[in-house]
Amino acid sequence: MYFSVDITLFLAVIITGILCFMSLGLLQRRGKLPPGPIPLPLLGNILQLSGGSIVTKLVNMRKKYGDVFTVYLGSRPVVVVNGYKAVKEVYLDRADDFLARGDTETFNTSYHNHGFVFTTDINMWKELRRFSLSTMRDFGMGKKGIEDVIIEESQCLVKELKKTKGTFFDPQQIFNKVSGNVIFSIMFGHRHDYEDVELLDVVNTMCETFHIISSGWGQVFEMFPGIMKFMPGKHQTILSNMQKLLQYVKKRVDKNKETLDPDNPRDYVDAFLIKIEKEKNNPKTEYTFLNLVNSTLQIFFAGMETTSSTMTYVLLILMKNPDILGKVCEEIDRIIGRDRSPKMQDRNHMPFTDAVIHEMQRIIDLIPMGAARKTTRDIEFRGYYLPKHTNIYPMITTVLKDPTCFQYPNAFNPKNFLDENGEFKKNDGFMPLAAGKRNCMGEALFRTEYFLLVVTVLQNFVLKPELPIKDLDITPDVSGFGNLPRSYKLALIPR
Incomplete structure (x- = not known):
């Protein structure tokens, strides 16, 4: 019996000593980093970050710790940078100091540092981004063709x-x-019918994955990836969905291979395959099959989710603000009418609509962190x-x-992008x-x-909410990696 007690006491002392040593190590590291809440060994700041939106938690911490502070996601320190001036330093003024991903x-577990969007390899990022941007422009992105x-x-x-x-x-x-169809056209050279099973499966899988990544499950996975990989829970859907999407892209790439004409590339995948062949004798090339598959999925993911989530949110915000919606529709009728499709050049003559479109994007705050x-x-x-x-x-x-x-930072107000003469102003x-x-x-x-989708919908339809306007909730359903809208229903009445 005494032996058992001695062993228990001995183990307790050892574990306590290890935790104290780890705590001391954390505190020593913190001495070099900005201030922040005191982390627990291994668990980091889970107590301060759990029980709600991580975005809200971090924004509230700013009140105590200032524009620059440190939190620990598990044992990993993260410096949180807030406010226009400080973030501008990161993105613009000192861009080279903060250029690494x-x-x-939640993404690295599946991409394994391949592709250019999430890679931590700056040389790989530079080369593949340059190629991808050039190639996508060749196939219409940013040109009149798209x-x-x-x-x-x-x-x-x-x-x-x-x-x-x-x-x-x-x-x-x-x-x-x-x-999904717009990005399909660039990446794979064609669109799908809206009832196509393949299209539905891909876009629904992406939507589900992004939603879970932005939820509490995604936040816990981000803190403890090594453990959570083996734990049951909704986060496992992220891993299975990502593998499903990667397999889909591999299948599409193989399909392109079968009919590839090096002299007549049809899309992004063809262009990348041609580049792989040209670089096959270069042992240091970034043009590999894995980088092709992962880059394609990353572009597809970003291109689809950004637009679909924003558009879904936009209609909800417009129904919540019928006076602003009415002014936008009046400007559309006056400048474009109902007999032709909107064009990008119309935006230059629609300052109020342009301001509203910018303000909706600001208030949606799609990628808050x-x-x-x-x-x-x-x-x-x-x-x-x-x-x-x-x-x-x-x-x-x-x-x-x-x-x-912004003059009205916490309210939906197009005046944030309008000057005293009612003309659009950049910010x-x-x-x-x-x-x-x-x-x-x-x-x-x-x-x-x-721009084109918002104006086209409002040009052709009257928005009718299922619920009374006062009951429409424009707060996010989840707020983490992304701010995503709550599910709602509306009716569209032809104008």
């Missing part, structure tokens, strides 16, 4: 929406299909020492709601998809899709 375990593709897709959308015949429906899936960054070298930042490879969260949400940039604080060298590569594509 930070750890994003505008024509989006206009054609928007007319398909109108036909699809008319099939609802004024009944109430959830718009999320339809917008998934629309944005930004995509994680890392320091590329040991640096001094705002009076603190940040070692090389320190993870950074540039809190875009605090930029989009910065009172030094330096508007960086919803990041800024600088590592901003969203498809931002130009998104802006084109976003």
